[in-house]
Amino acid sequence: LREAGAREIAEVRPGQPLPHGDALVVRADAASAAEALHALHAPPRADLPREGYRLAVGRTKSRPTVALEGADGEGLFHAAQTLRQLVTEKDGERGFAGAVVRDWPTAPVRGVTEGFYGSSWTQQQRLEQLDFLGRTKQNRYLYASTDDAYRQAAHWRDPYPAAQRQQFRELAERARRNHVTLGWAVAPGQGLCFSSAEDRRALLRKLDAMYALGFAAFQLRFEDVSYSEWHCDEDAQTYGSGPKAAARAHAELAGEVARHLAARHPDAEPLSVMPTEFYQGGDTAYRSELADKLPPGVQVAWTGVGVVPRTITGGELSAVHEAFGQHPLVTMDNYPVNDYAQDRIFLGPYRGREPAVAARSAGVLTNAMRQPAASRIPLFTAADYAWNPKGYRPQDSWQAAIDEAAGGDAQARAAVRALAGNDSSSVLGGEESAYLRPLLKDFWAAYDDADPQEKPSLKRLGRAADRLGDAFRTMRTAKDRVPAALAHEVGPWLEELARHGEAGEHAVRMLTAQAHGDGGGAWDARLAVEKLQAKDGDGPSATVGKGVLADFVKRSLKVSDSWTGADRKAGGRHRATAQGGPVARPDSPAEAAVDGDPDTAYRAEAAP
Structure with missing residues (x-):
């Protein structure tokens, strides 16, 4: 409201009379919001799912009125983000455009992975990214920095230094304010003895420590683990060698982690696993064994068929879902990440993903570029897709993303359009410099x-x-x-x-x-x-x-x-x-x- 130009805001408790005059009334409490929504001819709440909301802007009882109602706290927050988009200005006066909205997300988890190769984002860049996720109705930030030794083979057992622990607490507080769940990805496979009870306990202790810092979603990563290389003699004796042996080891560790999280942290999100075969299509010995040994409910991450696929179809998702034994799939899309083409920045819209991918995935996460502010142009469009893939219009969303990145200045918008318009093609397609x-x-x-x-x-x-x-x-x-x-x-x-x-x-x-x-x-x-x-x-x-x-x-x-x-x-x-x-x-x-x-x-x- 203050960003929209409100100079005075008075809070009125339910049952108290409204101040006299023609000031805008914003109703966000459940009882009076429902009444105002009905008066403004909003569709009924009915079976509004999690994170859904209703919003209406108009006049009730001769007063300008905004009514917001969420299916839950997240839904009410998302309604406020939509209200932010309805700000209009006429003759120097700002207000909200008349609207009636009933809305909800398609993908239950929508967000961003910090998983590119190279130097990590700064703390300030991460905080700004969390604010961006909140504005665009995304709800997951997966921390998977390849520059962080404390989540990989070298030091995954060791606690983070005090200064970094404090930074994580700050991130957790900012994430909470934006209704975003912080996720932490650990890749211990190249420095862990799978059959060692002590190594497993060390991993569980590290996960407990990360939960205490504010992380509530966890991912085990095995994408760089060799089928034929163990890091202790006991593993070779326990599991043997080859793809099926590796899958058994990965599944056993994941099962112990999943049981521990369910018992110690029941409010944590389901565990996800990035398998060694994360982009291949079809059934394999590794996938069959992993599917057979993973406990029910453990999610499996994939990137589509290909590390950076041009398209991802519902049929491909169904085939991979079948290959992994019906375990829920998290689509972790390697767009717009540019670590494999460092002379490029990919600023074009998210495209080539069928609506079924968002509808039938347990989550859709996009992998950002090293440049966080630039990433927000394509990430904005990916958020639009994940929220409503059937209504997603890439070009319209892209223009809105450019405007959001540029702010309110007309010259800045033209400049950002020129930059994005000449850096819009990628593996996903798109015509470079199309506007020109x-x-x-x-x-x-x-x-x-x-x-x-x-x-x-x-x-x-x-x-x-x-x-x-x-x-x-x-x-x-x-x-x-x-x-x-x-x-x-x-x-x-x-x-x-x-x-x-x-x-x-x-x-x-x-x-x-x-x-x-x-x-x-x-x-x-x-x-x-x-x-x-x-x-x-x-x-x-x-x-x-x-x-x-x-x-x-x-x-x-x-x-x-x-x-x-x-x-x-x-x-x-x-x-x-x-x-x-x-x-x-x-x-x-x-x-x-x-x-x-x-x-x-x-x-x-x-x-x-």
Whole structure:
């Protein structure tokens, strides 16, 4: 309410009279909210599931009214997040748009994994991520940092240092405020004796310690464990070797952990296991043995068929569900993680996952990038999908995600759109620089039709050049306009975007000058383009607009070569004229002109 502009808020207990006047009344207590919802023609509560809610905005008894009702505390919290989205502004006054909503999630668990390879997020970045999860109605944060030795083979037995324990407590409090469950993933397999009672007790003690710090969901990870390598002689004697032996060891340990959690921490979430075979399709000896030996209720994590699959279908989920003996599946999607392609940031929308995946998974978790603020663009869309996959519209959700990442400033929104629009393709699909392609098409069509003797054709070219030039200008200036946290994370990509934007501006200026027969202006612009091209490869590796931005500049230079005569074979409609030839300037060898022949001069200048 304060973010929406409320200056005074008075709390009225049930049964007390409302203050006089026409102030907005917000009803969030069960009794009066239900009455107001009925008056505002909201659908009945009926069998509203967990985390569901009803919300209505309108007028009751001649007063502006908001009514919120949740199926539980989480549902009421989610209703408040939807109310946040209904803020409108008119004539300088802010309020809430009229609406009637009955809503609930499809996937019971929706959230994010911090599981990328490389340096972990900072404490502040994690706190901000938890706030983001709350705003987007997600309810799980799985801590699986590969940079943390205390959850892996090296030190999984050891307690965390005091300072890190305090950070976890702070995360737990922030998670509680956002109705998010903290999860902790442990990967002890490469430094554990499965048949050792002492090692098992050490693992249970560590899990108890993490529960005391505020973690309420746990995952055992065996994805990097070899079938043929044990870490004590007793395991080889107890289990033997091969996939079935490994599966028995994994299942036995998981069973003991699951029983311990149920007995000691009955409010903890069900245990999940990331098996060694977490992405393969179909039935295998390992999967069959694991399914047979895992206790009922233990969940199994998978990533789809493939480590980073282009699509995940309901049929694939059903087949894997069958292979794991009907154990509930947690879909842990490796998007938008970019540790395998560090020159890329994946900012396109979540796509290629059928609605059945969200509806029939025990949870849907997406694996974030090293860049947390940038990750929130695709993660926003993944949250939309997991909440309502049948109504999910990737492009609409993506535009909303960009607006959320940019904040309220129009220039910032344009800058973030340019960044995301030129970093939107991935293994999941998507067309890079899709918003730019129609502008490029229109510009080339106008250029090809332009005739110096036909003013209408030049005006058409001018309009197309202005639109395309504006888009390139937004790219060039984006690094100064995106929010600071995002700019700090994606500096190399913003620099590369600026370089492509500036090169594009000069290329448009070069081609427009050529169409007008302005050889001097065209040459100046070409020199600027070539100077920017020479910077290609400078600084950290960052790829933006792959297959579009650089290709536009290359095509422009090739057309320029054709126009100047440097590339006779390419032909070309626009030719330099005596009036439009080069003029003397410090960086132009005008003395190469012979008898005022501009083609001769351009050939000399184009040939180093």
